[in-house]
Amino acid sequence: MGRQQQGHGKAPLPMRDGVAASYLWLPEGQWPDMLTFMVQRYPDVNEASWRERMARGDVVDADGTPLHPASAYRRGMRIFYYRELERETPIPFSEQILFQDEHLVVVDKPHFLPMIPTGRFLHETLLVRLKKTLGEEELTPIHRLDRETAGVVIFSRRQSSRGAYQSMFQKRVIEKEYEALAPRLEGREFPFTYRSRMVDGDKFFLMREEPGEPNSETLIDVIEHRADATLYRLRPHTGRKHQLRVHLSSLGIPIVNDAFYPVALPCKQDDVSQPLKLLARAIAFTDPLSGLRREFASARSL
Structure with missing residues (x-):
């Protein structure tokens, strides 16, 4: 929207x-x-709501001039408005700020909390929560975690230095370490590297593997065997969407409580009782501005 x-x-x-x-x-x-136009463009928002927002001055053009119901429609004009949700389910888990300096905010994200506003989530997103806490409009995530995944994620505070940090992810010079709980994998020597070609799946939110040149790579090791599952250490060398979930599922050891792989289950909506057992444990890199070694680790455990 x-x-x-x-x-x-x-x-x-x-x-x-x-x-x-x-x-x-x-x-x-x-x-x-x-x-x-607004009623037709956004069918989920009724006419009365748009009239009310316009009366409040919450729909304006690029110069800040309020737009009214009868204002002329002009192609190419840029309009501004606030996204609003009538009802939003609270997510009962809190984020923790691990580190902040003038350029970065490093956060330990809980399971179930989306990164950015989307669909039925607005205030219950990590970005909006942090903007409220810190009062910073420029705050932007440098990379993403799935809503279902917990752990370390980095935000940029300044547009002027954002590119330097984003380029680290593009150049793959960031060291990322994840942990996952999944069934025990027999018949393999650890650690080993799993590679595959990942492409968009039939459903818009899923990925799948196909024959061909690999475009995804994960180093897989065992941390410990438990009675009911194994705790794995995963180091992705590429950053494909759902990469770790797809790789473990393809090995026959889908991550505990994965509702997408190997089979997409019906949406559980607001059920937060069974978190995906995947944690972005740590991130390390050489700071492109200071040259200092940076290492950040989640305080959470699986």
């Missing part, structure tokens, strides 16, 4: 309760007025 304002100059609407204004470039088309 629109894009959140980031890196495009100063938004005409300020951050409100941790939520940055979203924006939209008006597309080619014929609409008699702004209200008709």
Whole structure:
């Protein structure tokens, strides 16, 4: 539903309760007025709600001029508004800030908390929670963790230095270590490297493997065997979506409580009783600005 304002100059609407204004470039088309367009564009938001938001001055153009229901529709215009949800289920787990300096905020994310606003999540996302806590509009994640995964994740505080940190992930010079609980894998010498070719699956949110040149690679080792499962150490050398989940599932040892692999189960919606047993344990890198060695570890355990 629109894009959140980031890196495009100063938004005409300020951050409100941790939520940055979203924006939209008006597309080619014929609409008699702004209200008709907004109702048609966002069918989940009713006409009365748009009228109320416009009356509050919460829908504006790029200059900050309030738009009204009868305002003319002009193709190519950029409009700003706040994303709102009528109902949002609280996520009963807290994040912890592990480290912060003038450029970075390093956070220990809990299971079930999405990284950024999407779908039915807005205030119950790590980004909006941190923006509320720190009061910083420019805060942006440098990389992502799945909603189901817990552990260490890094945010950028400054647009001016963001590129230097993002390039570390693109160049794969970041050392990432995960832990996963899964069934015991027999007949393998540890550690070993698993490689495969991963592509988008049939369902938009899933990945799958296919024959061909590998584009994903994970080093897999055993930390300990437990009575009911094995704790594995995983070091991904690539960063494909759902890479660790797909790799372990393909080896016949899907991660405990994985609702996507090997079979996508019906959505559990707000059930938080069975977290995916996958943890982003640690991240290490040489800071591109200071040259210092940085190492951050989650305080959580599986």
